[in-house]
Amino acid sequence: MPRIAIIGGGISGLSAAFTLEEKRQSGAEIEYVLFEAAPRLGGVMVTDHTDGCLIEAGPDSFITEKPWAADLCRKIGLGDQLIGSNDSERKTYILVRGKLVVMPDGLMFMVPTKIMPTVFSPLFSWRTKIRMAAEWFHPPHKASEDETVAGMVERHYGSEMVDLLADPLLSGVYGGEASQLSVRAVLPRFADMESKHGSLGRAMLEARKEARKKMGAAANVPARPLFTSLKDGMQQMVDALVARLDANALKTSSPVQSVIPQSTDDGWIVSAEYQSDHFDAVIVATPAQAAAAVLQGADENLSRDLGEIRYSSSVTVTLGYDEKVRRSLPPGFGFLVPRSEGHRMLAATFVHNKFPHRAPENRALVRCFLGGARDEQILETSEEEILEIVRDELRQIVGIALNAEPLFARVYKWKSAMAQYSVGHLERLQRIEALRRKLPGLALAGNGYSGIGVPDCVRSGAEAAGKILAEMGMWSSA
Numbered sequence: 001m002p003r004i005a006i007i008g009g010g011i012s013g014l015s016a017a018f019t020l021e022e023k024r025q026s027g028a029e030i031e032y033v034l035f036e037a038a039p040r041l042g043g044v045m046v047t048d049h050t051d052g053c054l055i056e057a058g059p060d061s062f063i064t065e066k067p068w069a070a071d072l073c074r075k076i077g078l079g080d081q082l083i084g085s086n087d088s089e090r091k092t093y094i095l096v097r098g099k100l101v102v103m104p105d106g107l108m109f110m111v112p113t114k115i116m117p118t119v120f121s122p123l124f125s126w127r128t129k130i131r132m133a134a135e136w137f138h139p140p141h142k143a144s145e146d147e148t149v150a151g152m153v154e155r156h157y158g159s160e161m162v163d164l165l166a167d168p169l170l171s172g173v174y175g176g177e178a179s180q181l182s183v184r185a186v187l188p189r190f191a192d193m194e195s196k197h198g199s200l201g202r203a204m205l206e207a208r209k210e211a212r213k214k215m216g217a218a219a220n221v222p223a224r225p226l227f228t229s230l231k232d233g234m235q236q237m238v239d240a241l242v243a244r245l246d247a248n249a250l251k252t253s254s255p256v257q258s259v260i261p262q263s264t265d266d267g268w269i270v271s272a273e274y275q276s277d278h279f280d281a282v283i284v285a286t287p288a289q290a291a292a293a294v295l296q297g298a299d300e301n302l303s304r305d306l307g308e309i310r311y312s313s314s315v316t317v318t319l320g321y322d323e324k325v326r327r328s329l330p331p332g333f334g335f336l337v338p339r340s341e342g343h344r345m346l347a348a349t350f351v352h353n354k355f356p357h358r359a360p361e362n363r364a365l366v367r368c369f370l371g372g373a374r375d376e377q378i379l380e381t382s383e384e385e386i387l388e389i390v391r392d393e394l395r396q397i398v399g400i401a402l403n404a405e406p407l408f409a410r411v412y413k414w415k416s417a418m419a420q421y422s423v424g425h426l427e428r429l430q431r432i433e434a435l436r437r438k439l440p441g442l443a444l445a446g447n448g449y450s451g452i453g454v455p456d457c458v459r460s461g462a463e464a465a466g467k468i469l470a471e472m473g474m475w476s477s478a
């Protein structure tokens with residue numbers, strides 16, 4: 001019976017395992033073993049509960065527009081557990097010269113699509129507002145080479161837009177910098193819109209009109225929430241997946257040291273914890289840096305390209321406060337902090353507004369983000385010091401007095417967890433794919449390749465399993 005090894009038990013590896021399990025349940029003669037270095041499965045997806053509050057240590061939700069995570073939840077019996085963000089409260093602030101300024105209505109990512117709210121917004125200077133008006137007439141432009149997100153946004157709207165929006169938004173989502181990340185890899189839609197329409201503003205409006213036309217009769221259906229999550233937190237997805245897998249196939253506390261192809265029979269030797277085992281195929285579903293290490297003996301060039309995919313680290317801090325603090329906080333989902341403000345905090349979410357049932361009505365639940373590509377030192381900082389930094393910055397930004405003691409506080413450190421798709425990422429992926437194809441029975445999954453969010457990781461795991469099954473002649477449309 002063909003044996004398949006999966007290395008890494010985060011959501012990417014679990015999604016690959018689930019695809020194989022479904023195939024097995026439908027009668028396919030396969031066996032799989034999942035190796036996970038940590039004592040628990042789920043990778044960065046961890047949910048804690050305390051004082052009636054639900055705390056997400058890693059992702060708190062996923063973007064609704066990408067269907068793969070919600071589809072998987074429905075398949076594993078969690079359809080009725082899916083919840084949407086409380087978009088009637090959706091309002092995000094940017095910290096500008098120490099004051100929270102609300103992002104104007106109609107901003108789509110960083111592209112303004114409504115004239116009046118943008119014109120009257122105190123967020124932008126008149127110079128940027130004039131650039132926004134001129135952007136409407138931007139000629140179509142097909143860049144011959146990849147460029148940074150900062151480069152593209154600056155060409156369209158000027159440097160203030162990079163500092164106030166592009167950079168803070170990207171550090172919130174990717175823990176990265178607009179001046180490093182590839183526009184083609186991170187915002188492929190922007191590159192496409194620019195080449196077809198020139199103006200990003202006009203292209204966004206055009207896309208919205210098209211979407212409305214397609215919806216046709218369904219136009220009165222209420223808009224879907226921007227973010228989707230699970231009633232009992234993201235860990236619910238991990239637990240439901242694990243419950244559907246073959247328990248004997250899940251090896252936790254089993255870090256894999258190497259994955260070596262066999263010249264004799266096209267199989268692979270997987271070495272974990274001083275034991276080696278033979279497999280017919282291997283899915284490496286770890287962060288790309290770990291994939292580079294385990295595949296070093298398989299192909300040096302592949303390992304080098306994988307190792308060049310950089311990662312940044314992230315720290316999340318969740319604080320619970322009483323009703324008085326809750327009443328003092330502004331409405332909305334939270335705020336972003338541009339680097340120029342000189343704080344360590346990158347962003348904060350008012351969880352009690354974004355997902356109201358995650359905190360009782362007499363609690364404020366505030367989740368803060370630190371770290372990112374420019375602040376790796378935060379990992380070396382003690383939890384006590386991190387809490388001091390966060391509390392001091394919350395005092396400065398939203399006025400939570402230092403004598404307002406948090407009822408609880410949790411600090412989670414995620415080392416090298418956020419892949420940074422730097423300029424040239426797509427070319428690197430092409431090289432990786434060409435080298436991978438030379439190694440039959442190898443597939444890659446994870447957040448290092450084509451999407452860092454949970455839905456893309458779910459898709460990458462399922463696709464990797466599909467590729468292996470297709471090679472084995474068990475999958476028709478991988």
Ligand SMILES: Cc1cc2nc3c(=O)[nH]c(=O)nc-3n(C[C@H](O)[C@H](O)[C@H](O)COP(=O)(O)OP(=O)(O)OC[C@H]3O[C@@H](n4cnc5c(N)ncnc54)[C@H](O)[C@@H]3O)c2cc1C
Nearest residue numbers: 008010011012037043044058059060256290446447453454
């Ligand atoms: C703080 C934070 C907040 C986030 N917020 C969101 C969000 O709100 N929405 C969203 O969509 N996405 C979010 N993301 C991104 C998303 O959660 C991750 O990209 C995704 O969960 C990664 O899943 P993965 O399985 O690819 O990797 P991981 O979760 O990193 O799992 C990889 C696993 O591989 C294991 N491993 C590594 N090396 C080995 C080895 N040699 N042998 C065996 N096992 C090994 C690791 O122990 C780990 O468990 C966030 C990420 C972080 C860190």
